[in-house]
Amino acid sequence: VDSHVSNSELMHLLNLQTRIAERILKEDDEDETGDVQISLGTIRHQRQRVHQICKQFLDLLGSYSEQTNGSNKKEQKERERMIEESQSNSIRTRGWLGLFSNYISHPLNLFLMFSHWLESFPVWRDYLISSSNQTRRDEITEMLELFPTKSDLDHFALAVIRLQHMYDLDAAELASGRVQNISASRPLTKEECFFLADTAFQSALKSQFVDWYQSCEALFVSFHVEQRARRVDFEEKLEKIDSFLKSFSRTSTNLQRLPVKIEDKEDEEERSDDVNGKRGPEEREEDASWASVLRQKLPINIVHGFAHHHELPPSGDEVKPDWTNSDRTLKVFEAYKKLCQLREGLEFETSLVPSTSQEVCFFHHANGENRDTRQIRASAIDPYKAEIHSTDPLIVSFHDVISERVMRELILSGESRLEKPRSFSSLTGRVQETASRSGKVGFLTEGHSEIEQIAQAITSLDIAHTEPIQIVSYGVGGHYEPHVDYFGESLVPSDGDRLATLLFYLNDVQGGGSTVFPTLGLAIPPRKGSALLWYNLYKNGQGDPYTLHSGCPVLLGSKTIANIWFRSHGQEFRRPCALDPEA
Ligand SMILES: O=C(O)CCC(=O)C(=O)O
Ligand SMILES: [Fe+2]
Known part of the structure; x- marks a missing residue:
């Protein structure tokens, strides 16, 4: 079975494993200074997941090395060396106290890490599954359940877009891996850049979308076919956002229902073609439920209203600001955003x-x-x-x-x-x-x-x-x-x-x-x-x-x-x- 695993493939697997290991802390990382910030819930949850993955990876590698007994001596030696090196790497990295929590305190790193996994792993997954016996296959299948999925990546991409939106971060700066002058583990690749552009697109965040697209284009060394295709794609999407925003402001009296996932709604485009904007009562009804469904899956609720939808005091109250219903939520959101930015010295x-x-x-x-x-x-x-x-x-x-x-x-x-x-x-x-x-x-x-x-x-x-x-x-x-x-x-x-x-x-x-x-x-x-x-x-x-x-x-x-x-x-x-x- 194992003669199918070439040394270069194994090397790739080991590299991947080492990179994962680099992200790992040893299990109990509360330090003596009493600072438990690094062991907080969500962080711990991610770390445990990474830890589990890594452990299973190591076990898997260990069993590969056992199985290679009897094959070409020289190759066998080389493999053992690589596995040993990888294991000592992983032990060393586990000792880097605070590394992982520090790593994920940067908003780009989790996105980058999951993106890397999703890109590299499928090749190995398919290979491992096809070249293994039933027991091993079961093990691998179990292990795969722990692995990051596209929805993990979506989740972290959305977090990046939310931060970009809330703190007016510059896409070019983010693409270079920097947030407030603190660098992520690496700059973004072109693909990652476009992924974030799409995330902004799906949230109907026009200016963030444009900002990303322009920054992504800068990552092309010279003008070529792919770049041209991306340009067309960009213009199509821009049009979609524009027509969506237009139809939205026409059909809604307040802005509480703003952003949606554009791609999923083919019929939305038809509606926006309805230049007269005339609606029968039935259509309105449908519109309302459509909006509510979208609000459920809305990734970023830009101005979607308050948790309990309480009315602010009526206008005329002299001490309190006097807002009309229609732009109240927008104004609240603007104030929310600006107040959040205060801390960042803006x-x-x-x-x-x-x-x-x-x-x-x-x-x-x-x-x-x-x-x-x-x-x-x-x-x-x-x-x-x-x-x-x-x-x-x-x-x-x-x-x-x-x-x-x-x-x-x-x-x-x-x-x-x-x-x-x-x-x-x-x-x-x-x-x-x-x-x-x-x-x-x-x-x-x-x-x-x-x-x-x-x-x-x-x-x-x-x-x-x-x-x-x-x-x-x-x-x-x-x-x-x-x-x-x-x-x-x-x-x-x-x-x-x-x-x-x-x-x-x-x-x-x-x-x-x-x-x-x-x-x-x-x-x-x-x-x-x-x-x-x-x-x-x-x-x-x-x-x-x-x-x-x-x-x-x-x-x-x-x-x-x-x-x-x-x-x-x-x-x-x-x-x-x-x-x-x-x-
Ligand atoms: O996180 C905060 O600062 C506010 C939390 C909050 O409002 C709440 O949990 O109800
Ligand atoms: Fe609260």
Whole structure:
């Protein structure tokens, strides 16, 4: 069987394996400095997958070397040498502590890594399967299940496009492998470049699409046939985007239904040819469900509205901005984007910001003056450094409130429970996965007494009336689009609505990842050990739509937070808290 494996083919396999191994960390990589950022959920998940793949690869190679006994001596020796070298490489690379987490903190690397795999592996897969016996074939088939698929690649490509869109990144810069002057493992190939152009196309992101195409063209050394074909393709797609955008703005009164996958919708083109734009009631009906179906599979919900579709206060409210319904979501999205960019040092001027936001720092003594001394001793970090961002609604940061050890414990206990997030969709009336957020979430059903104590101390609210602590872990590109945390009148559960949100930042994020309040013009950069508190409800218990907020996409690194939601029932005598000037 093995005489079919030529040395050069084996070499290729070994190279591939070595490259995979290079991406691998040893299993338990929590270092002594207490920085557990590198072992966060999504990251760990990817790494474990890579690790498993690599291990199986090594086993496979080992058995190849056994099987070659008896074949040509010289060839046999050469193979053994290569396998040995590859294994020692892999052991060495496993020792490169932090390498893998560092590697995937760059938004381009995962895309590049998966792209490489998808390109190189099929040749080997077919070969291995055709040249093996049944047992080996079963093993290989099992192994193949772990291997990256096209949807992995789509996922990471989309993350790149989302970042490009949100942070106005330059495609040429990205094509050279750089984000904020930090280089990925290599520049993009021409094919990868066009892949990203197509991803932008499918999300109807016209300017990103054009930007990519022009950058991709620069990768052709000279004008030749392929380039000409690409040009034609580009122009056709550009036309599709244009006609789609035109038909879209004609058929929709607001922009909530913007981007779609263009390619899948042949009939969409027919519709756009309907110059008169006349529609019977039936067609409208169809149009609406068509839009809702597309919204489900929408990769980037550019302006798709809020998680619960709450209306902002009616116009005429003099303190608050006065937006007409039709461009409200667009404006919110623009503010969201600009606020996210603040952290990256980009200039920001907005007329959306009401003058209520202010920043004041002071020391906040937990539980006012009435605390008893035992409690003070129990809490070494009292008084807390507080920073008021807004008084209406009340939004406050508390700095350095949580210790390294507690952060580590929270991250570790969250890790094993992380799942894809699901939110309530007012479109379907169900709790479901959604494109409006990415990352992973997990609930700590057994609680954590230390963080609960801290939470109670800084909020003066009753920790007995909270939801289980929620851990959220975002990798690069991970985000949460504008939404409100409260359920709202029609959906209030029996234990009351979400009175207050307390959000702990469990690690420092290299780039992006701010928590922003688009209608307040407020951006809070993530800061390890800090907590952000805000009240979601007016004093009459109704939801305050100005608490609309989002988690900006992580540009570099990763972001893990812990959320505690205080329910309104049981807090009757505790709110307003000591920070409220009207208390
Ligand atoms: O990630 C963030 O900064 C915000 C998270 C958030 O809003 C939520 O989990 O409800
Ligand atoms: Fe939220």
